[in-house]
Amino acid sequence: MSLFFVVYFKEIIRLGRRYPFPRPPNCLREGCKSRRLWGHGYIEAYFEGYEGPISLRRYRCRDCGRVYTIRPFGYWPRHHVEVRIIIQRLCKRIKAGKWDKSDGLTRQRQGQWLRALKKNIMAYLGMSFRGSITEGFYELMYTGRIPVQRA
Ligand SMILES: [Zn+2]
Numbered sequence: 001m002s003l004f005f006v007v008y009f010k011e012i013i014r015l016g017r018r019y020p021f022p023r024p025p026n027c028l029r030e031g032c033k034s035r036r037l038w039g040h041g042y043i044e045a046y047f048e049g050y051e052g053p054i055s056l057r058r059y060r061c062r063d064c065g066r067v068y069t070i071r072p073f074g075y076w077p078r079h080h081v082e083v084r085i086i087i088q089r090l091c092k093r094i095k096a097g098k099w100d101k102s103d104g105l106t107r108q109r110q111g112q113w114l115r116a117l118k119k120n121i122m123a124y125l126g127m128s129f130r131g132s133i134t135e136g137f138y139e140l141m142y143t144g145r146i147p148v149q150r151a
Contacts, residue, residue, distance in 0.1 A: 001028070007072045009047070012054055017042060021057035021070045034063035043069055048080040076146045081105070086113055086148060087137065094133050113148040120147055 005022045012019045027034045040060035046052035057070045074082050085103075089110050092100045099107045114133075121129060121136035124145060129136060140147040 001066060001068050002071045002077050003028075003068050005070055005073060007070070009050065009054075009072065012072075013050065017055050019057075023059060024068055024070075027061040027064060027066060028068075029061070029064050029066050032061060032064040032066070034061050036062040037068070038062055040067055045071075046080055047072070047075060048082070048085075076149075079146070079148070090114060090117065090137065090148075091134060112150065116148045116150045119151070120145065120149065 003024055007019070007021070024037055025035070027037060037059040040058040042055040043058055044053035045056050047054060056072075059068045059070070060066070061068075071077065074084065076083060079086070085105075089100055089105060090113060092098070093110060093114060099110055101107060117133065117137060117140075120140055121133065124143065125131075125136055125139055129139070131139065137147045
């Protein structure tokens with residue numbers, strides 16, 4: 001399970017595994033809520049704009065065994081570009097009808113996000129959804145999904 005915390009990338013890069021990652025106060029599993037979360041190593045992840053990999057701290061609940069990964073807020077799992085950049089680029093494309101290819105983000109990449117978003121709107125919000133693509137994006141986020149997640 002991913003937990004999102006505000007962490008400082010520059011400090012993580014500088015300190016590596018010595019970075020003081022926050023520890024969740026208790027297990028989030030219903031019916032467990034144990035306070036015994038122990039360090040469970042690190043997982044390596046890559047992020048846009050940083051020469052990777054970056055080590056992310058993991059904790060494991062001693063009572064139910066659930067593993068938590070501490071992730072930087074603002075990134076989705078398996079997506080290397082910041083959430084706010086993804087939103088910004090998709091909005092531009094939808095409103096202006098043009099791709100913003102600055103900062104090395106290719107049309108192909110952004111096209112994948114847009115296609116996945118449309119698919120997810122159909123799959124999870126259904127044919128009856130009458131909102132715009134942008135509204136669909138926020139609706140999916142609100143229901144806890146990653147709007148641009150590919151199947
Ligand atoms: Zn637990």
